[in-house]
Amino acid sequence: MLDEKKLSIIYGGEVVDFEVLESPSRTEKILIKVYADCRVVVSAPLNADDKTIIEAVKQRSRWIYKQLREFREQSRFITPRQYKSGESHFYLGKQYQLKVIHDDTKPKGVKLLRGRLEVNTLDMGLESIKSYLNEWYRTRAKVIFEARLQHILEQALWVENYPDIRLMTMRTQWGNCSPSGVLTLNPHLVKAPTICIDYVILHELCHLVEHNHSERFYQLLNQVMPDWAKIKNQLDMMANKLIN
DSSP: OOEEEEEEEEETTEEEEEEEEEOTTTOSSOEEEEOTTSOEEEEEOTTOOHHHHHHHHHHTHHHHHHHHHHHHHHHTTOOOOOOOTTOEEEETTEEEEEEEEOOTTSOSEEEEETTEEEEEOSOOSHHHHHHHHHHHHHHHHHHHHHHHHHHHHTTOTTOOSOOOEEEOOOSSOSEEEOTTOOEEEOGGGGGSOHHHHHHHHHHHHHTTTOSSOOHHHHHHHHHHOTTHHHHHHHHHHHHHHHHO
8 A cells, every 4th residue: 555645845936745655566766747637746665765755856846847837838728618519528539529419309328420429418407418428438438448458468468367447537547557457547548549548558558567667667668659658748738638
């Protein structure tokens, strides 16, 4: 189980808070991640003291601040969804216009029809429409993720046993991998381009044999997806829009 604490540094006259996750089993060195919601999370070995962790964060402070600035700039242009006709919603990297209808002659639910996401509901309220859409995304995610996993396994030859896939909505993660080999994937990921879905699945498959981000971990990643860093950046830049 991870132990969590909070520390901070000052950069550019601004206090930058960050969470520290101490994990003896998954981390050999200090790793820093900036999430789309502007959370800064540091994974560190159990024996790393606060001074060592803070020094490591200070060394990456310019990069951290740049990431925070980019995510904050993105969030300025993102407004909360109203779930009304005419609004755009993502699916597999493309934007589709939402159309909300009330038609007793048609089944209730969501259909991807003629380039639009059509929601047929008795209740025209926001929560009802949102619930229908989330259910549809989860259903599509199960199908898409399973298909992409099968495709990637043809190249990820180090995987011996077929992994199970579990869906869980998460604010700061696209996926994770349990010691028992279960891949947990965020259903919001189905809104991203297929290549981004492949990257997340591949990333977690690498963790089946390399629990930390070691040199061998990146060798496996590069072996199957040499341009993974570019794809990861593409996904990071879309994160706020996809999770919103």
